[in-house]
Amino acid sequence: MPRSEPIKAVRGVRDILPRDRPLWRATERAAAEVATRFAYQEIVTAIIERAELIERVGEDTDAVAKELYRFEDRGGRKLALRPEATAGVVRAYFEGGLNQGPQPARLYLFGPMFRYDRPQKGRYRQFFQYDIEAIGSTSPALDAEVIEIAAGWLRESGISDLRLELNSIGDNVCRPAYLELLREHYRPFKDQLHGDCQRRLETNPLRLLDCKVPQCQPFKADAPRITDHLCGPCSEAWDAVRGLLDAAGIEYSHNPYLVRGLDYYTRTVFEFYPAGATGQQDALASGGRYDGLAEAEGWPSTPGVGFAGGFDRVVEIMAASGVEVIAAPAADVAVLADAGLELAAAEVARICRRVRSVAVDYEPKSLAAKMRSADKLGARWVVLLSGDEAPRRVARLRDMASGEQAEVEWDQLPERLA
Numbered sequence: 001m002p003r004s005e006p007i008k009a010v011r012g013v014r015d016i017l018p019r020d021r022p023l024w025r026a027t028e029r030a031a032a033e034v035a036t037r038f039a040y041q042e043i044v045t046a047i048i049e050r051a052e053l054i055e056r057v058g059e060d061t062d063a064v065a066k067e068l069y070r071f072e073d074r075g076g077r078k079l080a081l082r083p084e085a086t087a088g089v090v091r092a093y094f095e096g097g098l099n100q101g102p103q104p105a106r107l108y109l110f111g112p113m114f115r116y117d118r119p120q121k122g123r124y125r126q127f128f129q130y131d132i133e134a135i136g137s138t139s140p141a142l143d144a145e146v147i148e149i150a151a152g153w154l155r156e157s158g159i160s161d162l163r164l165e166l167n168s169i170g171d172n173v174c175r176p177a178y179l180e181l182l183r184e185h186y187r188p189f190k191d192q193l194h195g196d197c198q199r200r201l202e203t204n205p206l207r208l209l210d211c212k213v214p215q216c217q218p219f220k221a222d223a224p225r226i227t228d229h230l231c232g233p234c235s236e237a238w239d240a241v242r243g244l245l246d247a248a249g250i251e252y253s254h255n256p257y258l259v260r261g262l263d264y265y266t267r268t269v270f271e272f273y274p275a276g277a278t279g280q281q282d283a284l285a286s287g288g289r290y291d292g293l294a295e296a297e298g299w300p301s302t303p304g305v306g307f308a309g310g311f312d313r314v315v316e317i318m319a320a321s322g323v324e325v326i327a328a329p330a331a332d333v334a335v336l337a338d339a340g341l342e343l344a345a346a347e348v349a350r351i352c353r354r355v356r357s358v359a360v361d362y363e364p365k366s367l368a369a370k371m372r373s374a375d376k377l378g379a380r381w382v383v384l385l386s387g388d389e390a391p392r393r394v395a396r397l398r399d400m401a402s403g404e405q406a407e408v409e410w411d412q413l414p415e416r417l418a
Contacts, residue, residue, distance in 0.1 A: 012117075012125030022327040023315045028110060030156035031130045031309070034149055035108040040132060043107045045088040047114075051080040057087050057264065057296045067115040081114035084308060085131040086290065087297065093135050094299045103136035104304075110311075122316055132287070133306035135294075140237040143268040143289055143305050144244035150272055150285040150307050151250055157314055158323035159284070161275040165255035166245075167227070168238040169206065171266040171291070174231035179205050181224045189219050200261075207261040225256040237267050264292030268305065274317055284317070285309035329378030331359035333417065336370045337385035344390040348383055348410055355414045356381075375400065381417060 009015065016024060032042070051070050069081040082088055089107060092098070098105045109131040116125060132149055134142045147164070154162055170178060182205045190198055194213040201208065209220060230238060245252055252270075260269050269288035287307025294302040333356045337345035342362055349358045359377055361370045374382050384396040397416055398405040408416055
């Protein structure tokens, strides 16, 4: 039979290999440490959700309309792979009874998300996010808090040169009147707009401010700014968020074109970029307040605020910036034994594993070749076991840095390695 082609990875996904993991671990550790300092607790939600949960809260977004992975299970249930975490976290907040505990519930999550997007550098169909959610309070101080967490995470990951863009998009009290002003501004130019923007002009005009199509850019400059049309409570919240960021020493710029296209988003929206980045796809973390999301899912009206940060992009920038992370060796100790001593080598390894990580070289090759392999593993010590020594339950312990070597009883190895 002809040999078949090797089965390779699905297009748009990738493997994160051991050599890449140190940078990933460093930014994951920074994320967890910053979240914990702010008293956020880790939550793990399902990767698979009911498609309705995602569709109901994001039907006008590309992530749902064009990019959602939908499928039916054997029971005919319509399911989806989550494109983001917030909808699932809000669901878990109610289903898990977190709404009955201290408020707000401060939560963080790590995990894979899925979107059927055109694969390109830095964009994958399976990607990984850091998610922060504070659910159960309308306080603008929480808006500033999640921004401070995002800034702390990025800086502790070694990305210090950042740009924070900030805006307010009002709420269901002041936004309707503003949207009508926006329609009045754009209607004279309707025939000159991109097709998607022509459709959104009447249904979702806020998205026109977010459009990146070149033909639509000239019409933004004179568009009314929502921050000039906020109601009293939204204006007070806008002032409070900026004051809190000033007090925290976090620099930001007001971007009047920064919006969210869904009704459940309210007031604060923000994005972090590496300095010099120009495109929205370069955002490292994006977030905002979503006081209408719980109700959109069918739960009682409950306020919330949070952000999602992309591990893939952050790690890419860490690598490009030369962030150095000292990788732990694959093994602290390598056990090298003569042929036929596999049982003895395995026992010595078990003894050494009480205090150190250990790899046993079982391959039938010369001692010199095994020493080279131990060096590649980064082993600090080598335990040499010969046919003469094994019956006496002794071995030679070699320090790879100094080259010093001594005969040691097996049971004494943990003490020498500690």
